[in-house]
Amino acid sequence: MSASETAFAGPGILLVLDGWGRAPAADDNALALAHTPVLDELVTRFPSTLADASGEAVGLLAGTVGNSEIGHMVIGAGRPLPYDSLLVQQAIDNGTLRTHPRLGAVLDKTAAAGRALHLIGLCSDGQIHAHVEHLGDLLTAAATHQVKRVFIHAITDGRDVADHTAPAYLARVAELADRAGTGRLATLIGRGYAMDKAGNLDLTEQAVALVADGRGMPADSLDQAVAASGRGDEWVPASVLTAAGSTAIADGDAVVWFNFRSDRIQQFADRLYEHLAATGRSVDMLSLAQYDTRAAIPALVERADASGGLADELAAAGLRSVRIAEAEKFEHVTYYINGRDTSVRAVEEHVRITGEGKPDYIARPQMNLDRVTAAVVRAAGRADVDLVVANLANIDVVAHTGHLAATVTACEATDAAVGRILDAARDNGRWVLAVGDHGNAEKMTKRAPDGTARPYGGHTTNPVPLVIVPARENRPVPSLPEQATLADVAPTVLRLLGHKPGSAMTGRPLL
Ligand SMILES: O=C(O)[C@@H](CO)OP(=O)(O)O
Ligand SMILES: [Mn+2]
């Protein structure tokens, strides 16, 4: 063991501060505006560095903002993982998407029977859940296979991209359909309804009724439909474009989902699948990338293998970990950090903190942070627990509202929570590795084409702070390399626990 290993080896806490990015202080940087004495002291007093959490460093296309899914997967895997958006883009670039035999078979069958194809997905270029250009390739394939009736069921965004940009993306959809020579916009609905992932089935059912049965507000124009939302693009009400005619899904039709990320589309996909089956409609259904649905929906692009990460190494070493997060980010510290593996290893405990009623992030930026913190403090006090893994969701979740004052409060609440966790770590002889999973709250505006700064709740390409607080402050503390990425987290955590990085990990221990 090296000197640094002896100084650090022992139980610890891996603390992911969701959406904790670094950017110079500015009047739209909520983290800099907030009073955060604990976080400020952390990065000045202890070994710290900035880690890349976006683009190629984590397995995304160059210049793409990070997100929770790839962020936690790479934190766990200890190596960049070619993410679904990258794999889809490669399949488009090398032509294997539009010539995919599974897609070809479904399109041929649909065309031969004179049935319709329904394409459902998020229409923006946020690159977190979907990219509108992927739709273009599917439309080209539909045209090649002579599918005459192609309905596009567009989900409007306003969260991964600036709000009130839906009309521009819908105009792009129309261009893509024109270019392919097939496809028309049929229905519109905001992602708040169609991409709920919290089990609010009343929201999901509105999307199901819209797409399956053509039940929604009739709209003569896109602008009319989008304007009907009093709450921005995320909440565009279920609308049927009257010019599209009858848009319902009929027996024998085909459906292709074009979101590549599963977590926010799978509830809708499952409910639509079940509703169609329950109403006697036999429909071929495909998804662009693999979904974690109950329904078996074949995918056009397979996932990268993410095994051999932290969870496997902890299990092999017999190290017990407790995973803690509130519902919004629970999968992140379990399923994603474990490489999209649903199994719970014998040495793992999963703690999911849920709140009462519908969350209002602007009115309650604290969310359930007190209870998350209490659970972390409790787990930190247990001698049988080697590693506590927790996600503090507030900075990211509240920043998504684009509301600066609420986000400042979320940062301050997180600061206080980190203070309590550091106290518990010190009392129990634990080191703490704190890291962001991608940027968000450090940039709360974006320039619109007209040059004005507009509120922006989306993620960023900024690096994230990574800090290591030693278990005992009187031990010598090596400084960290200037350059790091999220792939270095798992090897570093294993080193801090007194173990070697896993053989599948290409990231390096930072000390
Ligand atoms: O909320 C989400 O689905 C995305 C943004 O679209 O955020 P995150 O990657 O942090 O989950
Ligand atoms: Mn995140």
Ligand SMILES: [Mn+2]
């Ligand atoms: Mn987010």
